[in-house]
Amino acid sequence: DAVESVPALVVGSGYGGAVAALRLGEAGIRTVVLEMGRLWNTAGPDGKVFCSTSAPDRRSMWFRTRTEAPLATFLWLDVVNKDISPYPGVLDRVRYDHMSVYVGRGVGGGSLVNGGMAVTPLQSYFAEQFPTVDTAEMYRTYFPRARSMLGVNTVDPAWFESTEWYRFTRISRKHATNTGLKTTFVPSVYDFAHMQREAAGTATRSALAQEVIYGNNHGKRTLDKTYLAAALGTGNVTIHTLEKVRSISRAPDGTYVLTADRIDDTGTVVGTKEYGCRYLFLGGGSIGTTELLVRARESGTLPALDPSVGTGWGANGNVMLGRANHLWDTVGENQSTMPVMGIDDWANAANPVFAEIAPLPTGLEHWVSLYLAITKNPERASFTYDSGSGAVRLGWSAAQSAVSVGMAKKLFDRINRANATIYRYDLFGSGNKVFADDFTYHPLGGCVLGRATDDYGRVKGYPRLYVTDGSLVPGSIGVNPFVTITALAERTMARVLVEDTAP
């Protein structure tokens, strides 16, 4: 195919990509977004766009023959995962040696599959992680802008206290309170008015119908309904789906040249496209963007990239675990898939942890309290390039995960002691594994702000090349990350559109 030349290209349509696309479009700059996943707007034979976690089909995962859900087993039984046929499904699990990274695939990136928790980090921790960023300006301007654009709202406390759908959360809160720990409500991009109608039987159920990691058919304000809809509305933005960017180089005139593989529903490469652009924004996520840049530096297509590209990666200290409750502490057979509360022990300097109270909706009473703990794990890893295979590897080790486990265990040992309860041993495969420490929902870093880039996401050594996604965050942010990623992208775009795009 011939080279398609556009003023601006954006790689990826997650948070970082969506913010870039909207602000470029508003500035009157013609922009093409390249997204390797599909557009999720067409119903399947069952009348639904997405499948539920209880009945996954080919729409669930990115080119798999069997689903790979985070909870592998229940009562040690292999009842969770199902055989599926390969298809560009919405959730991917990218496997490295000792760490799997879950990511969303499709127009909207992670917003399609995530739990919708829209948390603004503690200002002091943000300042610690981003010492060169004007923190006051972030909290005055860019965090509020991000929350308002994303449609963040909070659960009605009275409804929360009374509904069966959050009984599981109230039980975990009780056990935290018994331990002397603090809990806090967390905002969400799931529309709670819709959720209350679901509970009342006046709206089609989504969060109340076990829909989340394979997509929500209703209720969630995903990026295709917020930033990306607005971007398309400018008339300047086009999104190309099922196009995976393979390489980036620079032409002698200083424009960027991208090669993208066009894939079909079977994953077969049906064509290759070349794009040329003056401005290039990378929003492929921590994994997607870092892999592209490490490969570009090491294979020599962008040789002047800073040595810090590919370093500073962390899993936001993620650890998942379950506790077994007493028989009288029922969690309910009905559970909303959208978490609304966390156990906040971040202020405990000896062992900072923020643990989200996670649902485990099975339609049965199971007495399990599930958590996704975010620990302040200081370990970081780097990516390396294998010139033989062209593969990019992540050097994260099992010992680095053990640091997160140690921190989560300290907190939950306290909770178990205070409530005379124990852990669940049956949820994460064979071997009585209590702490799932081999995957993350929160990949962060790889192209850290102020190291691989300047203080605004401009990639060092390459004018008009920008990173706007989770790879800017140095491995840890202490809470669920998408509000931070969105706010940082807003900050980058505000600066770049003023300073870099003069004709």
Ligand code: FDA
């Ligand atoms: P993001 O991953 O969103 O987008 C990258 C996009 O680029 C993807 O669509 C990808 O397909 C595309 N892409 C990558 N490489 C490409 C290439 N070479 N060519 C073309 N396209 C390419 N966070 C939170 O704050 N609250 C929460 O409740 C949760 N819950 C949660 C649950 C689950 C199951 C997951 C997997 C994740 C979460 N998260 C979360 C994390 C959150 O979703 C995540 O931090 C953001 O989506 C990251 O945004 P980015 O813009 O960095 O990339």
